[in-house]
Amino acid sequence: MDDASPSEDRLSDRDFNRLGSLIQTHCGIRIPPAKKVMVEGRLRRRARVLALPTLNDYCRHLFDDGNLHQELTDLIDAITTNKTEFFRENNHFRFLVNTALPDLATRPHRPGSNRPLKLWSAACATGAEPYTLAMVLSEYGRANGKPTFPFDILATDICTEVLAQAKQAIYPEEMAAAIPPELAKRYLRRSRDRNRPTVRLVPELRQRVHFGHLNLMDSDYPLEQDMDVIFCRNVLIYFDKPTQHTVLSKLCRHLRPGGYLFVGHSESVLGSTLPLTHVATAVFMRR
Structure with a gap:
């Protein structure tokens, strides 16, 4: 079966809310609905690393198959924004x-x-x-x-x-x-x-x-x-x-x-x- 295209491979509202709750509980970061496309793009890269065809499979891997603990560090790394500059706000x-x-x-x-x-x-x-x-x-x-x-x-x-x-x-x-x-x-x-x-x-x-x-x-x-x-x-x-x-x-x-x-x-x-x-x-x- 071919991998789903980005236009078809989307987070369900349920999975987006579960991920948002997890991220906010673990590291305090709020993920508003406006960030959903960004989150999908970053998690697709994690799904590819794990050879999981879709974001639905990735969320099942996290929440239903008992892999959240071992994936948590990589999930946080994928989601967090790390903009930085030398002499920022000088x-x-x-x-x-x-x-x-x-x-x-x-x-x-x-x-x-x-x-x-x-x-x-x-x-x-x-x-x-x-x-x-x-x-x-x-x-x-x-x-x-x-x-x-x-x-x-x-x-x-x-x-x-x-x-x-x-x-x-x-x-x-x-x-x-x-x-x-x-x-x-x-x-x-x-x-x-x-x-x-x-x-x-x-x-x-x-x-x-x-x-x-x-x-x-x-x-x-x-x-x-x-x-x-x-x-x-x-x-x-x-x-x-x-x-x-x-x-x-x-x-x-x-x-x-x-x-x-x-x-x-x-x-x-x-x-x-x-x-x-x-x-x-x-x-x-x-x-």
Whole structure:
């Protein structure tokens, strides 16, 4: 029997709702009906990998044949959106350098020789955000006469596929266009294979970023609770309001008083009961 064509191979409303409920329960992401075609396209690729002829067969494989547990990671990887750019929403990095870092340096128990600055990039996708942070902090150290400025960056994501890419730190050349030329010269190395125009972050920078798998919907995060800076940008928009509040509450538990939380420009925590004070566009300080 021939495979069904994309026009015929569609998710039933029942299967779409089952998948939507599963995704929202597991990782908080809402999938509205307008995203149905996108979901179908991504799951067809998974169905082909598993040699399943149709999306109906794929859903039967998940829900009726007892394969949900072993397929769940690949399902999440297929569904999640992982848009990322270097120096995305660049005013955040300017605020970090001009305001947050000088402020943190004046605090009691400030980062010093025995305590590195601790940053967490939540929902880091393929790593452009944490590597941007590493470049910015390295440059801050150079500009302030501290070439060995101590900092640790933790980068987490729910998607195992993008974490593997992030650890490689290899990107298409066009993706590096947003990196200022002087930083690109210092921190990037171009591939010698001109048929494969890619760049890779230098080892000195890669060593400053540590990657790990984490689901923001988990009840607890097995992380240190004295982060100085948390970036959790452009992920809250995929959650409903109660889930946003729950996730932000957990983030606050890992942010030390006086620490900074950066969210996406289309996101806000204003009006919430969280211990946060608005200090700049999409930037909050823990009280």
